[in-house]
Amino acid sequence: MTSVRARPPFGCKLPATILALAVLLAPPLYGDVAVVTAEATPIDALDEAQAKALWLGTIERVEGVKLAVADRSDAEIRTEFYSRVLDKTRGQVKAIRAKRAFQHGIAPPPELPSDESVLTWIRARPHRLGYVDAESVEGPVKVLLIIQVPERSEPP
Amino acid sequence: MIRQPNRALCILLLLIAATLTAAPVTGADIGLFGDVTFVDSDAPDASSTFVLGVLDVYVTQEINDRMTGFVELVFAADDGGEFEAEVERLWIRYEVANAFQIAAGRFHTPIGYWNRTYHHGSLIQDTAARPFFLDFEDDHGVLPTHVIGLMASGDAWAGVGTFHYELTVGNGQSLDSSGGLDPAPADRPELDPTNLGDLNNDKSVASRLSLRNDRGWQIGAFGLTQAIAESGALDRGSLVATGETLADQTLLGFDVRYEGKRYGLLSEYFRIDHDGPAGGHDATAFYIQAWFDPAEKWRLVYRFASLDSDERDPYFRLLGLPAQDHHVMTLGYRMDEVSVVRLEVDRLAGSPTLADATTIRAQWAFLIP
Numbered sequence: 001m002t003s004v005r006a007r008p009p010f011g012c013k014l015p016a017t018i019l020a021l022a023v024l025l026a027p028p029l030y031g032d033v034a035v036v037t038a039e040a041t042p043i044d045a046l047d048e049a050q051a052k053a054l055w056l057g058t059i060e061r062v063e064g065v066k067l068a069v070a071d072r073s074d075a076e077i078r079t080e081f082y083s084r085v086l087d088k089t090r091g092q093v094k095a096i097r098a099k100r101a102f103q104h105g106i107a108p109p110p111e112l113p114s115d116e117s118v119l120t121w122i123r124a125r126p127h128r129l130g131y132v133d134a135e136s137v138e139g140p141v142k143v144l145l146i147i148q149v150p151e152r153s154e155p156p
Numbered sequence: 157m158i159r160q161p162n163r164a165l166c167i168l169l170l171l172i173a174a175t176l177t178a179a180p181v182t183g184a185d186i187g188l189f190g191d192v193t194f195v196d197s198d199a200p201d202a203s204s205t206f207v208l209g210v211l212d213v214y215v216t217q218e219i220n221d222r223m224t225g226f227v228e229l230v231f232a233a234d235d236g237g238e239f240e241a242e243v244e245r246l247w248i249r250y251e252v253a254n255a256f257q258i259a260a261g262r263f264h265t266p267i268g269y270w271n272r273t274y275h276h277g278s279l280i281q282d283t284a285a286r287p288f289f290l291d292f293e294d295d296h297g298v299l300p301t302h303v304i305g306l307m308a309s310g311d312a313w314a315g316v317g318t319f320h321y322e323l324t325v326g327n328g329q330s331l332d333s334s335g336g337l338d339p340a341p342a343d344r345p346e347l348d349p350t351n352l353g354d355l356n357n358d359k360s361v362a363s364r365l366s367l368r369n370d371r372g373w374q375i376g377a378f379g380l381t382q383a384i385a386e387s388g389a390l391d392r393g394s395l396v397a398t399g400e401t402l403a404d405q406t407l408l409g410f411d412v413r414y415e416g417k418r419y420g421l422l423s424e425y426f427r428i429d430h431d432g433p434a435g436g437h438d439a440t441a442f443y444i445q446a447w448f449d450p451a452e453k454w455r456l457v458y459r460f461a462s463l464d465s466d467e468r469d470p471y472f473r474l475l476g477l478p479a480q481d482h483h484v485m486t487l488g489y490r491m492d493e494v495s496v497v498r499l500e501v502d503r504l505a506g507s508p509t510l511a512d513a514t515t516i517r518a519q520w521a522f523l524i525p
Contacts, residue, residue: 064313095493098187098525107218
């Protein structure tokens, strides 16, 4: 005889729904996101369209300056950057970069694990760009763009 | 069935992939392109069939700040229906500066935009098939699409846009003429990029210079010179002795590309000169391809491609590709970033030796990133 398990209300499991809501409504663990570069890089600002094109690989230069970008391996800030600047999911970005790698032999950007590692990487050589929590910016680096991350509302 | 030597290649590729993915910061990028195509044609002796396209695996890795490695391995059915693995591209590149990078390995020859951009995975192109005269050598193509040797490349900002150059020096290609000048289709020789070594001391030299601006325009000019070497033997009926020059080949051409938000254009022109024991011959080949996006995810493409060759030219007689025109219309639907379905109608006409024919292709091309 087959046992029939009662379905939860609305066809979903309540604990999973609560968990998902908690994740969605929780305030981010960081503040605004800053796009940064070394002081020696000869550009002073970026707009969001330029940042999107650089991270998707559709352009390599801004004001004639060739730039290299780094990505992040920590999912939280990466997801925020992808959704607010690139308007893409992780899977979409991966596919776009795969096609670029295949077409032009350009390896995907390095994935750095922390704000500190990004700051170290961009300071090591001019013309490198990364994104970090704006509050962690320190030392001889230049902020090219601030991406506002609005505070999420508290759950009722 | 995969032959024994190809297992070794598979193991090699897996080892490379495993090694590269072990890098702590810059993970290797590994992807797989594939396609399945249904083909129907009213050409003589053609039957409707499903065709497994190439299975194309690539690995690329930024080894350090200045060095990048790339491998592209293709599995495809040969004329006998068995799957074979072939290294299509394999190179290592060192960046001295933006304006000068040097690489060694096997490349797609810098002859035009298409050959340097679309490679073997059909997902990234707008049509199911390449322009017929740009088919790869092992698909009985007539142009030297691969080169083994060195490539210098670089780019520089020039105020109006970015200049990019590519220069290759590598092995010249070879052809086996021992089957006679007009071999039966099953016996047609293929251009050989001479993976195992050049048959003479004459090297192939090719270069392309392009300019791309921020408004979507790109123009390029390119050229190639090489001596096509005989790979057959006189005692088997070849036209000249092994290693001797069948024809000196010179290619000159240009390409133009425009990519707008909803429409675009791509065109390439080739002039192909041959000079050999049978005298001098020239040919021209070109295509014009235009696309329009009638709605999001949909793309309509039209391409006219033409080859006008001298029917006495031994080169084209050996390779079995007479003068012809193709009108190609393709409707594509991009399901997402990693897959596209296409319906394509390809009308062959204008050939002095081939009957007019229409080929229909329905293709599903994909990428597993």
